[in-house]
Amino acid sequence: xxxxxxxxxxxxxxxxxxxxxxxxxxxxxxxxxxxxxxxxxxxxxxxxxxxxxxxxxxxxxxxxxxxxxxxxxxxxxxxxxxxxxxxxxxxxxxxxxxxxxxxxxxxxxxxxxxxxxxxxxxxxxxxxxxxxxxxxxxxxxxxxxxxxxxxxxxxxxxxxxxxxxxxxxxxxxxxxxxx
Amino acid sequence: xxxxxxxxxxxxxxxxxxxxxxxxxxxxxxxxxxxxxxxxxxxxxxxxxxxxxxxxxxxxxxxxxxxxxxxxxxxxxxxxxxxxxxxxxxxxxxxxxxxxxxxxxxxxxxxxxxxxxxxxxxxxxxxxxxxxxxxxxxxxxxx
Numbered sequence: 001x002x003x004x005x006x007x008x009x010x011x012x013x014x015x016x017x018x019x020x021x022x023x024x025x026x027x028x029x030x031x032x033x034x035x036x037x038x039x040x041x042x043x044x045x046x047x048x049x050x051x052x053x054x055x056x057x058x059x060x061x062x063x064x065x066x067x068x069x070x071x072x073x074x075x076x077x078x079x080x081x082x083x084x085x086x087x088x089x090x091x092x093x094x095x096x097x098x099x100x101x102x103x104x105x106x107x108x109x110x111x112x113x114x115x116x117x118x119x120x121x122x123x124x125x126x127x128x129x130x131x132x133x134x135x136x137x138x139x140x141x142x143x144x145x146x147x148x149x150x151x152x153x154x155x156x157x158x159x160x161x162x163x164x165x166x167x168x169x170x171x172x173x174x175x176x177x178x179x
Numbered sequence: 180x181x182x183x184x185x186x187x188x189x190x191x192x193x194x195x196x197x198x199x200x201x202x203x204x205x206x207x208x209x210x211x212x213x214x215x216x217x218x219x220x221x222x223x224x225x226x227x228x229x230x231x232x233x234x235x236x237x238x239x240x241x242x243x244x245x246x247x248x249x250x251x252x253x254x255x256x257x258x259x260x261x262x263x264x265x266x267x268x269x270x271x272x273x274x275x276x277x278x279x280x281x282x283x284x285x286x287x288x289x290x291x292x293x294x295x296x297x298x299x300x301x302x303x304x305x306x307x308x309x310x311x312x313x314x315x316x317x318x319x320x321x322x
Contacts, residue, residue, distance in 0.1 A: 015197075019204040023211040030218040037225035044232035051236050052310055055243060059313035066288070066315040112285045116293055116311040 057157035235308035
């Protein structure tokens with residue numbers, strides 16, 4: 001009985017089946033390659049958006065430094081805000097920090113127009129300065145050293161109509177020498 | 180007396196179908212492979228596109244970083260479309276990208292620099308990567 005079954009199982013029609021199976025495998029490979037390269041383009045475009053927004057956010061940082069140098073900036077003196085512990089941002093409180101920074105009461109928008117491609121980016125970027133978080137130098141033991149104040153500056157790029165695309169937050173420590 | 184005919188097999192009724200089958204299989208496979216080859220060519224083009232986006236971003240970034248080093252009153256702080264400008268690093272000069280920049284003055288103490296890197300996609304579509312940066316007098320020296 002078994003022998004008869006085996007006899008009937010010959011190779012008729014196998015060429016087409018093998019060809020179709022190969023084709024299916026190659027299709028899977030081809031689709032994988034196409035998907036990978038289209039994702040590659042998205043990665044590259046995202047990186048470009050990020051770089052673009054980063055430099056725009058850095059503009060706010062520059063203005064913050066300049067304002068700090070001129071002494072015309074309004075700084076937040078309260079370093080006891082709950083997201084800021086021991087002068088560093090607590091990673092667990094990063095969402096609180098973002099909410100705090102993006103609140104219009106806590107940051108300042110830049111004053112200079114920054115127009116590129118017909119868009120004025122000045123409405124999307126801003127900064128906040130916190131400090132001084134540390135004061136060094138000054139009078140002591142009869143030696144007078146220049147006073148060094150350390151500030152924390154946060155700059156951001158945030159376009160509300162595309163919230164998940166290229167939002168940037170830059171933080172920087174800044175030491176100001178002198179009064 | 181029965182003649183000896185070695186190539187005639189009356190037992191197998193489907194003898195001779197194998198050739199047709201092979202031809203059909205090969206043609207199906209060939210059509211499929213052609214489509215696949217097309218897919219791969221497309222993938223290569225897409226990858227090249229991604230590479231150009233990444234490279235152009237890096238080049239625009241390199242020029243922008245050069246600008247951060249120079250003071251506001253530097254003679255280099257002008258709009259230029261010169262491919263031999265000293266602000267374009269040598270490694271970028273023979274890459275098929277067109278690097279230009281514009282410098283404007285929002286006010287006396289600041290300069291807005293916009294670096295544009297342009298290239299041709301598929302020989303005719305002009306694509307651009309543009310980065311902008313604003314320097315404020317004093318801030319650059321303080322950093």
